[in-house]
Amino acid sequence: MAIILGLESSCDETAAALVTSDRVVLAHKLATQEAAHRPFGGVVPEIAARAHVDVLAALIEQTLEEAGLTLNDVDAIAATAGPGLIGGVMVGLVTGKALAHAAGKPLIAVNHLEGHALSPRLADPALEFPYLLLLVSGGHCQLLLVEGVGQYRRLATTIDDAAGEAFDKTAKLLKLGFPGGPAVEAAARSGNAKAVPLPRPLVGTAEPHFSFAGLKSAVLRARDAGIHKPEDIAASFQQAVVDCLVDRTKRAIHRAHGATALVVAGGVAANQAIRTALEALAASNGLPFFAPPLWLCTDNAAMIGWAGAERFALGLTDPLDVIARPRWPLDPDAETVRGAGVKA
Numbered sequence: 001m002a003i004i005l006g007l008e009s010s011c012d013e014t015a016a017a018l019v020t021s022d023r024v025v026l027a028h029k030l031a032t033q034e035a036a037h038r039p040f041g042g043v044v045p046e047i048a049a050r051a052h053v054d055v056l057a058a059l060i061e062q063t064l065e066e067a068g069l070t071l072n073d074v075d076a077i078a079a080t081a082g083p084g085l086i087g088g089v090m091v092g093l094v095t096g097k098a099l100a101h102a103a104g105k106p107l108i109a110v111n112h113l114e115g116h117a118l119s120p121r122l123a124d125p126a127l128e129f130p131y132l133l134l135l136v137s138g139g140h141c142q143l144l145l146v147e148g149v150g151q152y153r154r155l156a157t158t159i160d161d162a163a164g165e166a167f168d169k170t171a172k173l174l175k176l177g178f179p180g181g182p183a184v185e186a187a188a189r190s191g192n193a194k195a196v197p198l199p200r201p202l203v204g205t206a207e208p209h210f211s212f213a214g215l216k217s218a219v220l221r222a223r224d225a226g227i228h229k230p231e232d233i234a235a236s237f238q239q240a241v242v243d244c245l246v247d248r249t250k251r252a253i254h255r256a257h258g259a260t261a262l263v264v265a266g267g268v269a270a271n272q273a274i275r276t277a278l279e280a281l282a283a284s285n286g287l288p289f290f291a292p293p294l295w296l297c298t299d300n301a302a303m304i305g306w307a308g309a310e311r312f313a314l315g316l317t318d319p320l321d322v323i324a325r326p327r328w329p330l331d332p333d334a335e336t337v338r339g340a341g342v343k344a
């Protein structure tokens with residue numbers, strides 16, 4: 001049994017966790033920077049990086065203390081090395097390097113997206129490779145065939161905004177608060193999802209790619225029309241996202257040869273309407289459905305520790321001069337998608 005210290009600092013959560021190779025989360029600590037970014041309605045990279053510096057060392061100490069362990073008891077240190085806001089990524093990665101060097105332990109440079117992608121396996125030992133993964137977060141919206149640790153085949157991606165980005169922009173437009181996803185979900189609960197006609201971009205097209213920019217513009221027009229309640233716009237928006245995710249995922253199921261399960265992960269996977277709709281889609285295709293518990297969907301260090309444990313078991317450690325990467329696709333061979341404002 002191996003014990004891995006995981007560190008996460010790629011966006012606006014600073015986190016540390018101790019995770020074992022047999023799926024026990026011994027301790028996990030998280031400090032959110034929400035309050036610091038709230039006045040700006042989005043994450044400010046410079047503020048984020050400084051805030052990670054302020055709290056990371058103390059979080060690591062608290063995590064070790066809660067587990068009753070010292071650095072000597074740890075088998076390896078796993079830190080997010082990208083993709084993300086580079087200032088924040090460097091804080092966590094350099095901290096991981098320093099601890100690894102000081103304690104004479106191996107370093108594992110974890111791809112944050114791999115943290116999300118493997119998190120459902122931390123939550124449930126029944127989930128085996130290969131599986132079809134809908135990875136939906138603030139920066140990414142992809143369908144991936146997860147064939148193994150470090151083995152990803154991207155079947156689709158967004159040609160403009162990520163799903164979480166659409167939630168965040170909608171929340172901002174409707175003045176629902178920050179962070180946007182949970183605020184839109186809460187407002188949608190008291191709204192009518194059929195009240196506002198909104199588009200379902202790319203639904204029905206052959207390639208299972210996503211697009212959310214047009215949906216955001218439609219939300220803006222609906223707001224400016226001045227006739228709809230914000231709750232109705234929020235509910236209609238959420239339903240449009242659900243319909244897009246379900247249609248695109250359904251199409252990808254037919255291309256995900258050999259997939260043994262349908263899995264959703266990433267911050268947007270915390271959305272109950274999305275979970276319920278995907279579960280139904282999986283059932284109607286005879287696939288088991290896996291979604292991590294809510295705290296494992298949004299950014300955390302347990303998923304980084306777990307990805308570290310999976311890599312450590314395969315002997316995949318990294319040298320101390322490993323670099324921090326603002327961009328780091330899971331499938332480097334995936335083709336660039338034709339469309340406006342293409343993102344990696």
Ligand code: KG4
Binds near residue numbers: 298299
């Ligand atoms: O995975 P994550 O914590 O950070 C990234 O790696 O991006 O995802 C954050 C995203 C944000 O856009 C946030 O608004 C969204 O996930 N999110 C949600 C919900 N909770 C978080 N979106 C919809 N419904 C939610 N309940």
Ligand code: ZN
Binds near residue numbers: 112116266298299
């Ligand atoms: Zn994330």
